[in-house]
Amino acid sequence: MVLSDSADGDITASGSAASDSADGDITATSEWAALARHARELQAGGVDLAGLFEADPGRAGRCTSTAGELVVDWSRHLVTDATVELLLALAERAGVAARIEAMLAGEPVNVTDGRAALHTALRAPAGEAVVTGGVDVAPAVAAERERMGAFVRALVAGERRGAGGLPIRTVVNIGIGGSQLGPAMAHEALAAFRSCDLECRFVSNIDPAALAAGLDGLDAAETLFIVVSKGFATAETLANARAARAWAASVLGLEAAGRHFVAVTASREAAVEFGIEPDDVFATWDWVGGRFSMGSAAGLAVMAAIGEENFAAMLAGMRSIDEHVAGGPAASVPMLLGLLSVWYRNFWGFQTRAVVPYSERLRLFGVWLQQVIMESNGKRVRLDGSPVGCETAEIVWGGPGADSQHSFHQLLHQGTTAVPADFIVLARPDADVAGPPGVAERHEALVANCFAQAAALAFGTPPAEEDDPHRELPGNRPSTVILAPELTPSVLGQLVALYEHQTVVQGAVWGVNSFDQFGVELGKTLADAITADLRAGTDPAGSDAADADHDPSTKSLLAHYRRLRKL
Ligand code: F6P
Numbered sequence: 255m256v257l258s259d260s261a262d263g264d265i266t267a268s269g270s271a272a273s274d275s276a277d278g279d280i281t282a283t284s285e286w287a288a289l290a291r292h293a294r295e296l297q298a299g300g301v302d303l304a305g306l307f308e309a310d311p312g313r314a315g316r317c318t319s320t321a322g323e324l325v326v327d328w329s330r331h332l333v334t335d336a337t338v339e340l341l342l343a344l345a346e347r348a349g350v351a352a353r354i355e356a357m358l359a360g361e362p363v364n365v366t367d368g369r370a371a372l373h374t375a376l377r378a379p380a381g382e383a384v385v386t387g388g389v390d391v392a393p394a395v396a397a398e399r400e401r402m403g404a405f406v407r408a409l410v411a412g413e414r415r416g417a418g419g420l421p422i423r424t425v426v427n428i429g430i431g432g433s434q435l436g437p438a439m440a441h442e443a444l445a446a447f448r449s450c451d452l453e454c455r456f457v458s459n460i461d462p463a464a465l466a467a468g469l470d471g472l473d474a475a476e477t478l479f480i481v482v483s484k485g486f487a488t489a490e491t492l493a494n495a496r497a498a499r500a501w502a503a504s505v506l507g508l509e510a511a512g513r514h515f516v517a518v519t520a521s522r523e524a525a526v527e528f529g530i531e532p533d534d535v536f537a538t539w540d541w542v543g544g545r546f547s548m549g550s551a552a553g554l555a556v557m558a559a560i561g562e563e564n565f566a567a568m569l570a571g572m573r574s575i576d577e578h579v580a581g582g583p584a585a586s587v588p589m590l591l592g593l594l595s596v597w598y599r600n601f602w603g604f605q606t607r608a609v610v611p612y613s614e615r616l617r618l619f620g621v622w623l624q625q626v627i628m629e630s631n632g633k634r635v636r637l638d639g640s641p642v643g644c645e646t647a648e649i650v651w652g653g654p655g656a657d658s659q660h661s662f663h664q665l666l667h668q669g670t671t672a673v674p675a676d677f678i679v680l681a682r683p684d685a686d687v688a689g690p691p692g693v694a695e696r697h698e699a700l701v702a703n704c705f706a707q708a709a710a711l712a713f714g715t716p717p718a719e720e721d722d723p724h725r726e727l728p729g730n731r732p733s734t735v736i737l738a739p740e741l742t743p744s745v746l747g748q749l750v751a752l753y754e755h756q757t758v759v760q761g762a763v764w765g766v767n768s769f770d771q772f773g774v775e776l777g778k779t780l781a782d783a784i785t786a787d788l789r790a791g792t793d794p795a796g797s798d799a800a801d802a803d804h805d806p807s808t809k810s811l812l813a814h815y816r817r818l819r820k821l
Pocket residue numbers: 430431432433482483484485486487488491544545629771774
């Protein structure tokens with residue numbers, strides 16, 4: 255057995271024998287103990303993927319599932335039928351299906367914020383009631399979608415013009431985290447479906463270089479800014495929005511510049527106070543988590559680029575997976591994939607997951623997924639505040655295949671750290687590039703590379719070639735291959751929802767709140783204090799006193815900073 259990272263699955267939370275009085279601690283249950291035992295047996299016996307396939311000629315077929323249009327091959331995982339049964343028993347014991355049902359029913363599953371997590375309401379079909387806190391939110395969702403549509407139609411038709419009367423040519427989305435990652439990813443992924451000449455750009459970083467690049471070559475008179483911020487209090491977004499407004503005002507004048515800004519937020523008053531016209535504020539709601547908000551007005555720039563119909567198709571794709579899950583959470587593909595990640599994280603000790611889309615246009619998918627999984631489940635306490643007794647979210651990383659093969663796949667194949675990999679690949683090339691001669695062949699080569707990587711990871715070098723340890727690939731490394739027909743809006747929506755639901759499954763097993771993110775707050779507070787001191791530092795006499803509250807390393811860095819800035 256080559257996979258040797260330390261596993262934490264062979265002890266319970268307290269190190270004591272597992273009991274049936276779990277008291278909400280999944281690691282203290284008999285189901286957890288049974289999985290830990292099973293993992294030890296498989297590891298001791300040297301579970302071997304090649305052997306599993308040899309013993310079961312039907313494995314590839316049996317271990318390939320479909321969800322919507324997605325074909326999910328999970329046959330190359332280090333699991334037997336018994337593993338899957340034990341994982342499902344664990345999910346049952348953890349109440350995963352019940353938690354998913356509670357989420358879909360609009361219950362306040364985000365207990366620390368006292369809110370629902372109802373992103374699925376954003377993709378519910380027209381007319382379907384979605385109630386949370388006694389209120390049917392469906393009419394508000396539908397009304398906002400209609401407003402988005404009307405806005406986009408006016409923009410594209412040249413009816414919504416700049417203050418000077420020129421049509422808008424470029425939309426700049428200013429937002430960060432969930433207010434940028436999903437929309438930027440979808441905008442890139444759906445390049446083949448852009449339905450107008452509007453150019454969309456995304457600016458997130460407070461690094462001045464980001465806004466400079468975002469504004470490069472633009473004419474303020476033909477530019478519209480969409481400021482996306484659920485809370486409308488995010489430092490990076492507000493700083494960039496102010497700078498963008500100053501840039502526009504320097505050309506158009508302050509009042510006219512205001513006509514070039516719209517907002518998407520759950521904090522309407524803050525946006526209006528910022529100076530956005532009330533009619534130009536699009537709503538999102540506190541029951542939509544930022545990282546789950548792609549289907550809300552946070553996707554306004556995406557809708558502007560691909561049009562209402564394609565946006566609706568993306569939502570329909572998400573909905574198809576929501577229905578797949580709602581139809582039987584326990585038997586769903588996201589349940590299985592979420593449980594596989596628990597299997598590796600907790601019973602094999604694997605720390606990371608590589609996400610490798612064999613699609614140039616999905617190159618931001620892993621970046622989007624990092625926030626979804628790591629901000630959702632990078633937690634150390636359970637819903638009741640007690641410590642989790644096991645590892646939680648894996649580190650998500652990756653990059654587009656085939657580029658990744660020439661970068662980090664060496665480690666995947668021969669490194670000492672095992673990394674389960676998700677490969678995503680499309681049967682057909684992107685429609686807008688499919689015409690020229692040679693495209694089909696290059697796309698075939700792309701697909702072949704994807705399939706080859708999964709095979710090489712699983713089965714390694716053939717025995718006959720194993721005489722040189724430097725050249726030997728041990729194999730036995732797990733991966734999932736997700737194959738979809740083509741990168742359409744619907745397929746993208748399906749992929750997004752597939753991973754969103756997996757994330758909820760993971761969090762439910764570990765008993766953490768997947769919908770808050772308090773871990774990011776301290777850094778924001780510290781940054782505010784340090785910013786104030788950096789500014790005070792322009793007065794060398796005042797700077798030492800201002801630095802008094804900082805830890806020694808920060809003080810030292812401030813001193814070096816001032817020296818380098820020659821303050
Ligand atoms: O700092 C983390 C975070 O709160 C994310 O959860 C969120 O997606 C991002 O900041 C942006 O927040 P907002 O949309 O409120 O500006």
